[in-house]
Amino acid sequence: MICKRGYKGYIYLEDGTLIEGCGFGAKGIRAGEVVFTTSMNGYPESLTDPSYRGQILVITHPLVGNYGIPKPIVENGILRNFESERIQVEGLVVAEETDPYKWNSQMSLHDWLKSEGVPGVSDVDTRMLVKKVRNKGVMMGVISSGIELDDPKKYLEKKYDEIDFTQFTSPKSPIIHQGSGKGIIVLVDCGIKHGILYQLNSRGYTVVRVPCNFTANQIMDYSPQGVVFGNGPGNPKLLQGLIKTYKDIVEYKVPIMGICLGHQITSLALGGNVRKMKYGHRAINKPVIDVTDNKCYITTHNHGYGVFKEDVPKDMKVWFYNPDDGVVEGMIHNKLPIITTQFHPEARPGPWDVTWVFDKFKKVIESGRP
Numbered sequence: 580m581i582c583k584r585g586y587k588g589y590i591y592l593e594d595g596t597l598i599e600g601c602g603f604g605a606k607g608i609r610a611g612e613v614v615f616t617t618s619m620n621g622y623p624e625s626l627t628d629p630s631y632r633g634q635i636l637v638i639t640h641p642l643v644g645n646y647g648i649p650k651p652i653v654e655n656g657i658l659r660n661f662e663s664e665r666i667q668v669e670g671l672v673v674a675e676e677t678d679p680y681k682w683n684s685q686m687s688l689h690d691w692l693k694s695e696g697v698p699g700v701s702d703v704d705t706r707m708l709v710k711k712v713r714n715k716g717v718m719m720g721v722i723s724s725g726i727e728l729d730d731p732k733k734y735l736e737k738k739y740d741e742i743d744f745t746q747f748t749s750p751k752s753p754i755i756h757q758g759s760g761k762g763i764i765v766l767v768d769c770g771i772k773h774g775i776l777y778q779l780n781s782r783g784y785t786v787v788r789v790p791c792n793f794t795a796n797q798i799m800d801y802s803p804q805g806v807v808f809g810n811g812p813g814n815p816k817l818l819q820g821l822i823k824t825y826k827d828i829v830e831y832k833v834p835i836m837g838i839c840l841g842h843q844i845t846s847l848a849l850g851g852n853v854r855k856m857k858y859g860h861r862a863i864n865k866p867v868i869d870v871t872d873n874k875c876y877i878t879t880h881n882h883g884y885g886v887f888k889e890d891v892p893k894d895m896k897v898w899f900y901n902p903d904d905g906v907v908e909g910m911i912h913n914k915l916p917i918i919t920t921q922f923h924p925e926a927r928p929g930p931w932d933v934t935w936v937f938d939k940f941k942k943v944i945e946s947g948r949p
């Protein structure tokens with residue numbers, strides 16, 4: 580195989596599969612859970628989504644890199660075109676990585692991965708790889724770019740589900756984004772996407788991002804009008820401290836919104852359950868049905884764990900579900916001002932059809948009712 584960047588690359592799966600391709604981006608070896616997204620675009624946003632920490636991402640769209648990587652645009656400390664300040668995935672696998680052709684491209688995908696020390700592998704039969712993951716379920720794997728992979732098993736000692744990745748993605752101290760109005764929302768930041776910050780801040784709220792391990796007292800010291808438990812990486816059941824904080828916050832009856840990881844933490848804190856899915860939902864065109872009016876929306880997803888119908892806490896009801904597999908994609912509390920979505924109402928990447936969920940949260944805050 581002749582490789583465009585001059586070096587080879589490999590993907591090794593824990594079931595023994597070894598795939599040879601071409602290396603791109605940084606030279607190096609990393610381990611991670613191998614997951615795939617069917618998103619057709621939005622790779623700058625996906626690669627910087629902290630929920631992908633610990634994972635090797637396979638993009639099923641055959642050409643990746645066509646429009647390059649834009650210059651970051653920051654307003655009020657909020658990134659408008661990336662989801663965090665760095666690439667979060669452990670590695671990237673594509674069929675073909677291309678050089679950019681677009682007016683606002685600042686650098687190629689290859690140069691971006693290289694500058695951030697993240698390995699990529701191209702020229703891979705991603706369809707075969709995805710079929711394997713779909714049939715067997717997500718697996719641990721090793722990605723190597725530009726380095727021979729002699730003994731891949733030695734990189735596979737740690738299991739994705741047993742690592743608390745929020746230690747890498749949560750800020751160490753609070754970060755404040757001033758709003759135009761008076762209200763304060765505390766956003767519990769276990770590795771949030773800037774799209775969520777943007778949606779809250781653009782509705783006038785001052786958003787205080789607090790570390791994932793802040794206590795309820797520390798959160799309530801800000802006298803927030805609402806508390807948002809945002810997205811984040813890894814296994815929600817490892818976050819027992821966060822679950823405790825959630826339970827304590829519920830006692831204050833303050834309006835709560837849970838997004839993705841926050842939806843899962845809601846279920847665990849209120850007596851429900853969360854389970855690992857076979858290969859998760861990662862896409863920007865997943866259908867969800869709103870049971871209140873039976874409307875179907877096309878939404879952005881990135882989750883490997885899920886709340887199933889029988890896992891919903893007894894004081895909550897299903898708000899959204901995915902008609903493909905029945906996974907619960909949103910919940911509303913029967914009495915308390917608590918709403919959640921498993922999908923990403925902030926999209927990025929993806930359609931903005933469901934940003935009204937943030938307006939709904941504003942109404943919940945104003946009325947004090949779910």
Ligand SMILES: NC(=O)CC[C@H](N)C(=O)O
Pocket residue numbers: 630809810811812813814815838839840841881882883884885
């Ligand atoms: N995007 C998220 O918040 C993901 C939540 C959780 N880490 C999961 O994979 O299911």
